[in-house]
Every structure is written in C-alpha cells, then in structure tokens.
Amino acid sequence: MRVGVDYYPEHWDKSLWAADADLMKQTGVKLVRMAEFAWCRLEPRDGVFDFSWLDEAVALFADRGIDVVLCTPVSCPPLWLYEKHPDIVHVEKDGTPTRLGIRSHRCVTNPVFLQYADRITIEMAKHYAGNAAVVGWQINNELEAYFCYCGHCIDKYRTWLQEKYGSLENLNRAYGNVVWSGEYSSWAQVTPPFGTLPHAWQNPAYMLDYYRFCSDNVIDFSNRQAAQLRQYCPGRPVTTNVWFCEHMPDFYKQFDGLDFISYDNYPATRLPSDPESCYSHAFHLDMMRGVKRQPFWIMEQLSGGKGCWAPMEKPPLPGMIRGYALQAFAHGADTVVHFRWRTANIGAEMHWHGLLDHSNVPGRRFREFADMCIEANALEKLQGTEIKADVAILFAFDNEYAFRIQPQTDGYYYMEQLQRLHRAFMGLGLNVDIIGQHEKLDGYRIVCAPEMYVTDAGVVERLNEFAMKGGTVILTTRSGVKDRNNNALMTLLPGPYQEMAGVHAVEYAPIGWEAVSVLFGDGTELQAKQWCDVLETDTAEVLASYNGDYYCGAPAITRNACGQGQVYYIGTVGTQPVYDRVAGMAAEKAALPVIAGLPPRVEIVTRTGREASAKFIFNNDDQPKSFVMDGQEISLAPFEMKVVLI
Ligand code: GLA
Ligand code: ZN
Numbered sequence: 001m002r003v004g005v006d007y008y009p010e011h012w013d014k015s016l017w018a019a020d021a022d023l024m025k026q027t028g029v030k031l032v033r034m035a036e037f038a039w040c041r042l043e044p045r046d047g048v049f050d051f052s053w054l055d056e057a058v059a060l061f062a063d064r065g066i067d068v069v070l071c072t073p074v075s076c077p078p079l080w081l082y083e084k085h086p087d088i089v090h091v092e093k094d095g096t097p098t099r100l101g102i103r104s105h106r107c108v109t110n111p112v113f114l115q116y117a118d119r120i121t122i123e124m125a126k127h128y129a130g131n132a133a134v135v136g137w138q139i140n141n142e143l144e145a146y147f148c149y150c151g152h153c154i155d156k157y158r159t160w161l162q163e164k165y166g167s168l169e170n171l172n173r174a175y176g177n178v179v180w181s182g183e184y185s186s187w188a189q190v191t192p193p194f195g196t197l198p199h200a201w202q203n204p205a206y207m208l209d210y211y212r213f214c215s216d217n218v219i220d221f222s223n224r225q226a227a228q229l230r231q232y233c234p235g236r237p238v239t240t241n242v243w244f245c246e247h248m249p250d251f252y253k254q255f256d257g258l259d260f261i262s263y264d265n266y267p268a269t270r271l272p273s274d275p276e277s278c279y280s281h282a283f284h285l286d287m288m289r290g291v292k293r294q295p296f297w298i299m300e301q302l303s304g305g306k307g308c309w310a311p312m313e314k315p316p317l318p319g320m321i322r323g324y325a326l327q328a329f330a331h332g333a334d335t336v337v338h339f340r341w342r343t344a345n346i347g348a349e350m351h352w353h354g355l356l357d358h359s360n361v362p363g364r365r366f367r368e369f370a371d372m373c374i375e376a377n378a379l380e381k382l383q384g385t386e387i388k389a390d391v392a393i394l395f396a397f398d399n400e401y402a403f404r405i406q407p408q409t410d411g412y413y414y415m416e417q418l419q420r421l422h423r424a425f426m427g428l429g430l431n432v433d434i435i436g437q438h439e440k441l442d443g444y445r446i447v448c449a450p451e452m453y454v455t456d457a458g459v460v461e462r463l464n465e466f467a468m469k470g471g472t473v474i475l476t477t478r479s480g481v482k483d484r485n486n487n488a489l490m491t492l493l494p495g496p497y498q499e500m501a502g503v504h505a506v507e508y509a510p511i512g513w514e515a516v517s518v519l520f521g522d523g524t525e526l527q528a529k530q531w532c533d534v535l536e537t538d539t540a541e542v543l544a545s546y547n548g549d550y551y552c553g554a555p556a557i558t559r560n561a562c563g564q565g566q567v568y569y570i571g572t573v574g575t576q577p578v579y580d581r582v583a584g585m586a587a588e589k590a591a592l593p594v595i596a597g598l599p600p601r602v603e604i605v606t607r608t609g610r611e612a613s614a615k616f617i618f619n620n621d622d623q624p625k626s627f628v629m630d631g632q633e634i635s636l637a638p639f640e641m642k643v644v645l646i
Helices: 014-027 052-063 079-084 111-128 151-165 168-175 204-232 282-292 320-330 364-382 397-405 414-426 457-468 495-501 576-589
Strands: 002-006 031-034 067-071 134-138 262-265 296-301 333-338 391-395 432-436 446-449 472-476 503-520 525-537 541-546 555-562 565-570 572-574 602-607 614-619 625-629 632-636 641-645
Touching: 002 364, 014 052, 014 364, 031 052, 031 333, 052 067, 111 204, 151 168, 151 204, 168 204, 204 397, 262 282, 282 296, 282 320, 282 333, 282 391, 282 414, 282 432, 296 320, 320 333, 320 364, 320 602, 320 614, 320 641, 391 397, 391 414, 397 414, 414 432, 414 446, 414 572, 414 576, 446 457, 457 472, 457 495, 457 555, 457 565, 472 495, 472 576, 495 503, 495 555, 495 565, 503 555, 503 572, 525 541, 525 555, 525 576, 541 576, 555 576, 565 576, 572 576, 614 632, 632 641
Parallel strands: 002 031, 002 333, 031 067, 067 134, 262 296, 296 333, 391 432, 391 446, 446 472, 472 565
Antiparallel strands: 503 525, 503 541, 525 572, 541 555, 555 565, 602 614, 614 641, 625 632
C-alpha cells in the first residue's frame, strides 16, 4: 500500500527540490503527483514548450526511486491563450463570460480550447512516453459536469437531443412540454436553463436531461484526453480525480473509459456533536471502490487544516492523518497521495495546509505522516486482498440529479438514507459495497435499494429476481415515483416495486423538519422525519406503524416474503436507530456474520486473500474505545487503526 504526495515544483525555488525529494525518500514516500495547474510554465508562449524544469523534477524523484504521476494541465489555460481567444471561457447562467482570476474558466466544448488542450496533452504524452519514472496520468483536475451556457455547448446540447429523440415531436412528448405552452416548434428554441431562478421551477424532465447532457459532455472530454494519452504514452494507466461536488459527472459512465478511479478525500477535522451525523468518509470510500469494483487511489488526502475557500478550520487532530490514510487503505485504496507536501507560501490556497507548514519545519502532522508511511509500507503483504461484501447499496446518478432538481421536502437529501443504511450495516461489522444500480447483484445476500426514484425497468426486474431467488431487498420511500424521463408514473407508490414489497401508499405526507415516532411490534419507539408514506399492506407484514399525526396507526415499515427472499419497505425517513434496527433484523434473518456490540464510530473492514487476511479496526472518534471481539479485548485510542491478521 503506497503513499504519495502532491507536489508543485513550480511553486518553489529550485534550491528546495532536492531536499524535498530527499526527505520524501527518507520518509517512505513512493509517488508524487505533479503539474495539474502548470500550463503557463509548460507552454509559456503559443506553441513554445518547455518541459526542462519538469524533466529535472521527475529525474530528482526517479533517482530516489519515487514514481511520478503527471497531469494534463488543461484546467488552467495560460493568460496568453485567453488573450488570443477570449471566447474559450466558460459562460455563466446569465449569459456572461466568466471573469478570469481563479481557475477552471475554460469550456471543454469550445473547439479552439480543445485544439490547444489536445496539443499540450499530446506534447506532454510524447515527451514522457520514454520516461519510465512516469507511471500514470491524471486528466485535468476535479472535472465537473458544470453548466456552461456558451454557443458551442448549446449547439452540442441540441445535437445530443436530436440524437436521443429524433424529432421535436418526440422531445415535446417526452418532456410534457404542453404545460405552460412550452412546446418547441424549432430546435433554435431549445436552450439550457438560463437565469438564476431555482431549478425546481423548470420542467423536471428537461432538467434531468440537461444534467445528463452535461455529464456526457465532460465525459467526452475525459475520453478524448484518455485516447491521446494512451496513443502517445502507451502503457500508463489513466485516471481523473473526482469528489462529491454539486455537479458530479456520472462516475460509472466516466470511469468506463478510464483505467482506475481516484478520489480527493478531505474528512472533517471537527467532529460533529450530533450523534445522527454520518461524518465518516467510509461511505465515500466504499462508493469509490464500487465505481469500478476495483482498488482505487486517493489522489488528494487531508494533510492539514483546511482554509482559503472558507475561514480556516482546526488542523487534523492527533491520530487523524494516520487514521484516515489507513481508513482509505482499509476500504480499498491501494495508493494514498497526500495534498500537499508543503503548504503554499504563495497564491490563493496558502491557507489550505499541507504536511509541512509555511516554515518548512517538520511538525506534529509531519511526524505522524512519517509513522504512517512506515506502517503503510509494512502492509505490503495485504496488497491484493479483497473486500468481499454480503451487503450492497445501490447508487444512481439519475436519482442524485433528480433529487437536486426537485428537492422533496425540507431537510431531505438523496445521500442521507444511503449513508444511514451504510452506517447501520457497518455498525454490525459487515463489509458494504456501494455500487451502480446497473451492476450485477450476484453474490450479495442483502441489497439496499434506497430511493429508487427515477425508474429503470431493468433494475426493477433484477431486484425482483434477486429477491425471488432468496435475496433480501431493502427498499425505501420515494421509490418508483418517476419514469425514465422524470415524469410522474400514474400508479400507487412504490409504483413498479409494489408487488415485490407487498404494500402500497394511499397517501404521503412530506413533513419536512417535523418529526413523528414509529412504533415497532415489541413496543420500541423511534423517531422519523421528513417523509411519511401512509401505507396499506397487500401481502406484507407490518414491522412498525406511525405513532402520531393524522395517519397514526398506519404501517410505516413492512416486510414481505417475495419468492424465497424478503423485501423490506421503509416508508419514512428514519433517524439512525431506525436503519440500525432494520439492518439488524435483515442481517439476522439472512444469518450474516455480524459482530455484536461494536461501540459507535468503530468501523471494521475485513480483507481476505490467499496468503493473508486481516480485519482493519478503526476508531473514528476522539474518545478511546474498547470492546470484545471473538473473545479478545480490543482497545483503541482516538483515531487508532488496528490491523489484526486473521
Ligand atoms: C481540491 C483541488 C486542489 C485543491 C484542494 C484544496 O481537492 O483538487 O487543487 O484546491 O481542493 O482546496
Ligand atoms: Zn461551453
């Protein structure tokens, strides 16, 4: 398991480079990532390339046995390029071109920008093709499926719609454009959602397609870059670094075209006092592993206090640097690259701290990093071990987009129920996969399919089959609501899931910030909020009913026998204990090997291999923990990770 750092030779006087590389080697750093923002130094004038300084830096690392990942620097075109071609900028929703000054101002659809991006990418790829120290490529930096309102994006969007629908008539029908006299009578009337009004005021069918288009558009760009890198610098794996941003591309589609996934991981340094908060990044890590169902990289890992985009925050607490890096390894990362080696002394991000502070004097965080490097390097024997999960949670970008377009009720977020289910199963000591909804379900015992809002008939069929053959499915409210176009289905909810769930809703109450209690058969009362389906059972048994409000007594959570399997339906948004309870019931019925009595915020991942297997036991809390597992007392300091060979 390999540790790296993000390094910016162009930010430092050359006299520092060799000492930096020496200290990296001595510390156990095995990889550096460089150059994602360095276009102005790599092509200082139009068509004039200068790779000499980067060659020097690469050589310093190569001499010390440190591998290099280079990036295509296309997120930050140099100012000479903007001056020559001012129209390559991204255009804002009010139709005005973005003002220069920060970064990522370019539009990835603009043909002139693409010519220049192609050229620098191909030049770099050719230049480093023969350099064995360059072991991989990162495309751009944090590519987002942002909305751009330039003429090129509008034209491409119209073409995308023409290919999808063939005719305006089909498009009008799919979107239900008759509402508010919105029917298009020419393609020229089709525009992106200009203006600052909330997107919920727009037609949801149109908006969902617009999100999908923006995702496809940015994926075209990453595929284009990947093809160039593969052609001119063959044999090096290609990735791009993603994060959970407002405009996420569909990672499942995007990484179909790339070799491995990499993720920028910045867990919070201030622990929330609210016990409901799902602050653990275990969810994100499991989701990253699930994108390609392969080991992944962290391309940027928390190293110091965050700042600059917002006022400065607490630095990582003692134990966090080590604990969070090992947490990423535990969940399937095979490389963790820390952002950044040293805090910048120049530029807008000077308060986003790296491993070393402005002073360049190694301190507490650096010493902890150095200890972690030793430990990570010693985990070599667990490289290649697998995380086999009995439990999966399905994720869909259509749902992510659709819930952003139409927020359901106050405080309702798509990811929240997924995170609570994840936390509930992790709390039982089980491995959990988070996978795309189109993935095969073979091998799982329990599949959580939360908030299956935008319906995909194939997915419904697969879930049904999975249950019929003996699997357990956990469905939740807001499932089967929309068709693929994001129009409402004319059916009782949960729509096409009704038969497998054996239950239907006669009404629903979006209760926002209000709360209502749900009463389980054994008299336990737990809290729910945000949403209440008022259910009537068809064939299901009632596990819990509402104990308040006008629908008092109506079923809230049910279980149905479906073929040889079971289907749970959670008709409300529960607080964490609701999911803990349902997960506990489902795991018990499926006879999964749960670990009883794990204290809160203790996370266990089991990795199995032919040579060696281990349990990674992590205390994701600032309080010490102890518990008994397999008759053995386990004590953990704050943020301690114990790797127990099994
Ligand atoms: C992101 C970016 C980095 C840097 C960090 C810290 O992850 O990829 O370039 O800006 O955030 O702000
Ligand atoms: Zn554009």
